[in-house]
Structures are given as C-alpha cells and as structure tokens.
Amino acid sequence: MPETRMSQPPSSRPSPLPALWLRLLDREPQHRPLWLRWGVAVAVTVLALWLRMQMGTPESGARFATLTLATVLSALFGGVSAGLLSTLLGMTLANFFLITPFGQMAVGDSSEAFWLNVTYLLTQLVILGAIWAMQQRNRRLHELTRQLGDSQRMARNTFEHAAAGITHVGLQGQLLDVNQTFCNLVGYTEDELEHLTFQDITHPDDVGPDVNYIGEALAGRRSHYALEKRYIHKDGHLIWAQLTVALMRKPSGEPDYFISVVQDISGAKATEEALRTSDRLMRQAQGVANFITWEADIATRRFRTFGNTHKGLGLPSTEFGVEQILNSTHPEEHQRIEAEWIAAIKGKNRYHGTYRGHPDLPVRWFQVSASFDRDAQGHTNRAYGVTQDISTRKLAELEIQRLNASLEQRIQERTKELKDAYGELESYSYAVAHDLRSPLRIINGFAQALEEDNTTLSDSSQTHIQRIKASSQKMGLLIDGLLQLAQYARGEVVRKPVNISDIAHRLLQELAHDEPERRVDWAVEPMLTAQADPALVEALLQNLLHNAWKYTAHTEAAQIRVFQEAQGDQIFFCVKDNGAGFDMHHAEKLFQPFQRLHMPHEFTGLGVGLATAQRIVKRHGGELRASGERGKGAQFCFNLPAPSSPD
Incomplete structure (x- = not known):
C-alpha cells in the first residue's frame, strides 16, 4: 500500500518540556x-540535599523528603546502578551531614532511626525496581521498534529494488503502488501510473482473461492466479510479461487489494517465436530438399525419425529397426552399408555415403550423413543423421553422363569435320593466292612491257599504265595480308617466358636504322616479361611499333614509349606515341581488316596490322585496347593472361 504521511496541526504540538521528558525516558541509560551516569547521580543527590537544607532544618524523617526525587532522576538518567548510588549517598548524607551536629547520627531514638532508614531504603528499592522494569520494557519496545523499522525498510527495499515489477492493485484495477522496475517496464512514471488502471496499460485482447481471474478471486474461488499477458509501453510497443x-x-x-508480480518475458517470447520460425523453416527446408532427420540407439539398433520425415524413406512409422532399413535398400548395398556403419561406430571414419533403393521399388537414391555421441571411454551410444533423397539429382547425373558420352562422340566427329573443312579452306586459300598471283604477274609484266616498248605514248596513257601497275602491286599486298591473317589464326600457342622489353628495344633499333634521317625519342621500360608465344609476341610488337613509327612521321618531336600499367586487377603492356592519333568515334574500325582511318596519301598501309595484332592477343586469351585523340597521338594496350588451370 502507498505510504501515508500525516502532519500534526500547530495546536496539537506538544510543549518543549514534555518533549524533553519523553526524550529522557526514551534514551536508554x-x-x-558510566562515569557520566554516576557523576550525574552524585550531583543530583547533593543538589537535592542542598535544596532540602534551603527549605529549613529537617527533623526526623523529613530529612529524606527530597532524596526520593534525586533517586528517581538518577535511575532514569543512569539506570539502576546510578539510582542505588544516589540512594546510598543520600542516606549517608541525610544521617550524618543534614542535622547538626554534623558528622554523627543525631537521632535520639535508635529504633526510630533504624526503621526510618529501612523504610526509606525499601521505598527506594521499590521505586528502582519499578524504574528498572519500565526501562526494560522501554528497551524491549525500542528493540521491537527498530526491528519493525528494519522489516519495513527491508520490505520497501525488496518492493522497490526487486528484479520483477511489483504493483498493489485496487479492487477496481487502480494502481495503488508500483515499484521502479514496473515503471521502467511500461515507460510511465509513478505519478502517471497513479492516475491509470491496469486495464489502461494492458493489450485489449488480454484484459478479458485478467478480469475473469479477478472475478473468480473476489468470489472466493481462487486466492491467486498466473497468466501471460501483453502490456502497452508508453511509446506504443508491446511487452510480454508473466503475471502472478x-x-x-x-x-x-x-478483499482488500491485489499484489501483482510482473516478469518481463519479451526476450523469451522473441526466442520462442524465433524457434517456432526456425522449426517451421527447417520443416519447409526438409520438405524442399527431401531431408529425413533421424537418431539411432546404438545398443538396441533402433532408429527414430523426427516429424513425418519417415514417409520419405517409405517406412510405415517413425520408429524402425535395421532390418526394415535393409529391406528398403538394394541387396548389393547391404554389405557395404553394414561395413561403413560399423567402421563409423568404432571411429575409424565418418559415416557419409550413397546407396540405392530396393530394385522392386521405384528407382530411388539416398545420401546419408551421421555423427555420433560418445561417452568418456569413447564408446558410442547414439547417432544423429540426415538422409536426403537424391533420386532426381542422381537420375540427372546419369542422364548427363549418357549425354556427355554421346556429346563427346559428336564433338569428335564434328572436330574431325572442322579439321577437314579447315584443311580444305587453307588449301583453297593457298590455291587462290597462288592462282591470283599468276594473273597479277602477267598484268604487271605486260604493263611493264607496254611502257618500255611504247615510249611515244601520251601522258594520259602513261598514267593509265602506272595505275595498272600500282593496282596489281596493291592486290599482291592484299593477298599477302590475307595469308598473314590466316597464318596467325592457326597453329598452337606455345607459351614460354618472353622478355617484351628486349623485343621492343630491338625492333625500335631496327626501325631507327632503316630511317636514320628521322629523330624519334623512344623509351622502353625494362624487365617487361610475360608467358606467351615468342614468335606471336614478336609479330604483335612489330605491328604496334611499326604503326607508332609510321604515324609519328609528321610529328616534329616524335616520341614512342613502351611500358606496363595496371588497369583494374590486370597488368597491360602499352605502346604509346604522340603522332597523328585517331577519332575515338571511329575506333570500332581499327581492328577490322583493310579498314583505315587515314587517307592513303597521308600514310601508307593496308589496314591489316592492327587486325593481326588483335588476333594474336585473342589467341592468348587477352584483350587489346585502343585510345587516342586526333593530332595528339594514340595508345594501344594489351594483356597476355596466364593460361587457365586444368580445373
């Protein structure tokens, strides 16, 4: 229940003196x-005697009149020992120092003096006994009060700092008291919850069951209940809780009120939902992949499948023995299955294999994997495994093997046909080239004879003869280009270590030697190497360097560089010049045979060099890239990747 704090009105507040007296009584002596208690007893006793003397000369029993008050005050302040000290000291002083002559007992009747002192002593002892009893009771009361305070503090601490949310709920659902854990759980402050009921923060679907249980409790049919319910957090999200x-x-x-203990189980609910989802997905995966999960008792040789996966094995129930498994498999597999199973149990190898179904049943194949539980001595006691129906895959593999065998034969036949056709085409190419060269030689010869025998021909006739000779010579070069392309498109690529730097350096020296009048600044990066066919690489560089040399003919400060650079994750070898360049919009014509981007009167050539270079690079499995700008030079980069591994 909430704590109630009450304050007293000003008119009912006690005066300071009674409050001081109460504090004196409450204080435990x-x-x-000890020195303070006895010192106060002596001082109070002496003060009491002095006061008595100030009231007049005491006679007989009147001398003890003020000592009783001293004894009471001493006992209250210092306990029974202080009270006894005050009594004895008071009797001594009253008998010897209160009535003259001082220092002797001035009493005429000794019997009267004896009974007077005995009566006083007994009276004081009774008073001291009463005070002692009162102090013992007060001490016990203090102890009980302290224990009650400790119990209340512990109960409050338990309430406030409990790991679970705790609430005191009124009979109508109002939240009378809540701890901080519950406030943290639902996101409200304690002040906010004082104006709400548990129905306000409960999911609407869960209010009904809670209210029904409350009704049963109020009717006396139950004293407590427990259920899982959802609370609505202040920010709107739901919290699953176990409510007791x-x-x-x-x-x-x-009925007075309800005590509710609320334990947050949102994490457990999320885990439970994840497990349900995982189990559902696992079952779906088993259905899609044709998985049969099982466990086996090694001692009894009994197997048990999980779920309804036993139907995938064609077995009538989830539990079965070894005999039923063997009856569903091909007889030829029995001995192998038994041997592999025993070896796996002994730990000699892992159990993983494939077996065929019984020949009397539809064609089926299964793949099995298992793991084993072993005790401290290494003895196997249980096995857990997965069996997968791979009939579809196995039949597909068999069909692929059949098709591969058929395809291999067809490929061999087709390859022979292609080789024959290629041989015929090659022979045809040489025959055509040879047959074309003969008429060309005749045309060129008769044109030469006509020019020599008729020196008086007109200028136009001489021009016609020169055009005939130039055309026949160009056609001869075209035939040579065709044969060159055919030559680089056939044959096997023999890869060896090739020093590209040495080849480029030698070819550039030869070009410089052939045209000593030209001044070309050329540079070759050292140690450019690759695994390639040396003859093909030489032809490749010869075409690229010849082009660079040719197209820098009209450049004053001609430059040619041979280097390598990384493009992406590959290394490319590049030939760069600052010559005529080309328009990138027409770059697709660069590698087409007999296609040129410059007029014949600007630069000589047939348009075969770059086509040949591209064929050489492609035969190595590489790529030839071109970039340039008209009037600012061109760059050709190629890579010669290592051959793929046999795998």
Whole structure:
C-alpha cells in the first residue's frame, strides 16, 4: 500500500518540556558512559540535599523528603546502578551531614532511626525496581521498534529494488503502488501510473482473461492466479510479461487489494517465436530438399525419425529397426552399408555415403550423413543423421553422363569435320593466292612491257599504265595480308617466358636504322616479361611499333614509349606515341581488316596490322585496347593472361 504521511496541526504540538521528558525516558541509560551516569547521580543527590537544607532544618524523617526525587532522576538518567548510588549517598548524607551536629547520627531514638532508614531504603528499592522494569520494557519496545523499522525498510527495499515489477492493485484495477522496475517496464512514471488502471496499460485482447481471474478471486474461488499477458509501453510497443497475482484480505476476511508480480518475458517470447520460425523453416527446408532427420540407439539398433520425415524413406512409422532399413535398400548395398556403419561406430571414419533403393521399388537414391555421441571411454551410444533423397539429382547425373558420352562422340566427329573443312579452306586459300598471283604477274609484266616498248605514248596513257601497275602491286599486298591473317589464326600457342622489353628495344633499333634521317625519342621500360608465344609476341610488337613509327612521321618531336600499367586487377603492356592519333568515334574500325582511318596519301598501309595484332592477343586469351585523340597521338594496350588451370 502507498505510504501515508500525516502532519500534526500547530495546536496539537506538544510543549518543549514534555518533549524533553519523553526524550529522557526514551534514551536508554546503558548508551551513556558510566562515569557520566554516576557523576550525574552524585550531583543530583547533593543538589537535592542542598535544596532540602534551603527549605529549613529537617527533623526526623523529613530529612529524606527530597532524596526520593534525586533517586528517581538518577535511575532514569543512569539506570539502576546510578539510582542505588544516589540512594546510598543520600542516606549517608541525610544521617550524618543534614542535622547538626554534623558528622554523627543525631537521632535520639535508635529504633526510630533504624526503621526510618529501612523504610526509606525499601521505598527506594521499590521505586528502582519499578524504574528498572519500565526501562526494560522501554528497551524491549525500542528493540521491537527498530526491528519493525528494519522489516519495513527491508520490505520497501525488496518492493522497490526487486528484479520483477511489483504493483498493489485496487479492487477496481487502480494502481495503488508500483515499484521502479514496473515503471521502467511500461515507460510511465509513478505519478502517471497513479492516475491509470491496469486495464489502461494492458493489450485489449488480454484484459478479458485478467478480469475473469479477478472475478473468480473476489468470489472466493481462487486466492491467486498466473497468466501471460501483453502490456502497452508508453511509446506504443508491446511487452510480454508473466503475471502472478495474489488477493490480500482484511482481518475481517473482506478483499482488500491485489499484489501483482510482473516478469518481463519479451526476450523469451522473441526466442520462442524465433524457434517456432526456425522449426517451421527447417520443416519447409526438409520438405524442399527431401531431408529425413533421424537418431539411432546404438545398443538396441533402433532408429527414430523426427516429424513425418519417415514417409520419405517409405517406412510405415517413425520408429524402425535395421532390418526394415535393409529391406528398403538394394541387396548389393547391404554389405557395404553394414561395413561403413560399423567402421563409423568404432571411429575409424565418418559415416557419409550413397546407396540405392530396393530394385522392386521405384528407382530411388539416398545420401546419408551421421555423427555420433560418445561417452568418456569413447564408446558410442547414439547417432544423429540426415538422409536426403537424391533420386532426381542422381537420375540427372546419369542422364548427363549418357549425354556427355554421346556429346563427346559428336564433338569428335564434328572436330574431325572442322579439321577437314579447315584443311580444305587453307588449301583453297593457298590455291587462290597462288592462282591470283599468276594473273597479277602477267598484268604487271605486260604493263611493264607496254611502257618500255611504247615510249611515244601520251601522258594520259602513261598514267593509265602506272595505275595498272600500282593496282596489281596493291592486290599482291592484299593477298599477302590475307595469308598473314590466316597464318596467325592457326597453329598452337606455345607459351614460354618472353622478355617484351628486349623485343621492343630491338625492333625500335631496327626501325631507327632503316630511317636514320628521322629523330624519334623512344623509351622502353625494362624487365617487361610475360608467358606467351615468342614468335606471336614478336609479330604483335612489330605491328604496334611499326604503326607508332609510321604515324609519328609528321610529328616534329616524335616520341614512342613502351611500358606496363595496371588497369583494374590486370597488368597491360602499352605502346604509346604522340603522332597523328585517331577519332575515338571511329575506333570500332581499327581492328577490322583493310579498314583505315587515314587517307592513303597521308600514310601508307593496308589496314591489316592492327587486325593481326588483335588476333594474336585473342589467341592468348587477352584483350587489346585502343585510345587516342586526333593530332595528339594514340595508345594501344594489351594483356597476355596466364593460361587457365586444368580445373
């Protein structure tokens, strides 16, 4: 229940003196030092005698009049020992120092003096006994009060700092008291919850069951109940909680309030949902992949499948023995299955294999994998495994093997046909080239003879003869280009270590030697190497360097560079010049045979060099890239990747 704090009105507040007296009574004497208690007893006793003397000369029993008050005050302040000290000191002073002559007992009747002192002593002892009893009771009361305070503090600490949310709920659902854990759980402050009911923060679908249980508790049919329910957090999200509720009753037996303990189980619910989802997905995966999961008792040789996966094995129930497994497999597999199973149990190898179904049943193949549980001595006691129906895959593999065998034969036949056709085409190419050269030689010869025998021909006739000779010579070069392309498109590529730097350096020296009048600044990066066919690489560089040399003919400060650079994750070898360049919009014509981007009167050539270079690079499995700009030079880069591994 919430704590109730009450304050007293000003008119009912006690005066300071009674409050001081109460504090004196509440203070336990043993908590004060002994010297202080006895010192106060002596001082109070002496003060009491002095006061008595100030009231007049005491006679007989009147001398003890003020000592009783001293004894009471001393006992209250210092306990029974201080009270006894005050009594004895008071009797001594009253008998010897209160009535003259001082220092002797001035009493005429000794019997009267004896009974007077005995009566006083007994009276004081009774008073001291009463004070002692009162102090013992007060001490016990203090101890009980302290224990009650400790119990209340512990109960409050338990309430406030419990790991679970705790609430006191009224009979109508109002939240009378809540701990901080519950506030953290639902996101509200304690002040906000004081104005809400548990129905306000409960999911609407969960209010009904909670209310029904409350009704049963109020009707006396149950004293407590538990259920899982959802709370609505202040920010709107749901919290799953395990709720335990107990009804508290008044001493008269009437219902008073409910104590609710709320444990956050959102994490457990999320895990439970994840497990359900995982189990559902696992079952779906088993169905899609034709998985049969099972466990086996090694001692009894009994197997048990999980779920309804036993149907995938064609077995009638989830539990079966070894005999039923063997009856569903091909007889030729029995001995191998038994041997592999025993070896796996002994730990000699892992159990993983494939077997065929019984020949009397539809054609089926299964793949099995298993793991084993072993005790401390290494003895196997259980096995867990997965069996997969791979009939579709196995039949497809068999069909692929059949098709491969048929395809291999067809490929061999087709390859022979292609080789024959290629041989015929090659022979035809040489025959055509040879047959074309003969008419060309005749045409060129008769043109030469006509020019020599008729020196008086007109200028136009001489021009026609020169054009005939030039055309026949160009056609001869075209035939040579065709034969060159055919030559580089056939034959096997023999890869060896090739020093590209040495080849480029030698070819550039030869070009410089052939045209000593030209001044070309050329540079070759050292140690450019690759695994390639040396003859093909030489032809490749000869075409690229010849082009660079040719197209820098009209450049004053001609430059040619041979280097390598990384493009992406590959290394490319590049030939760069600052010559005529080309328009990138027409770059697709560069590698087409007999296609040129410059007029014949600008630069000589047939347009075969770059086509030949590209064929050489492609035969190595590489790529030839071109970039340039008209009037600013061109760059050709190629790579010669290592051959693929046999795998």
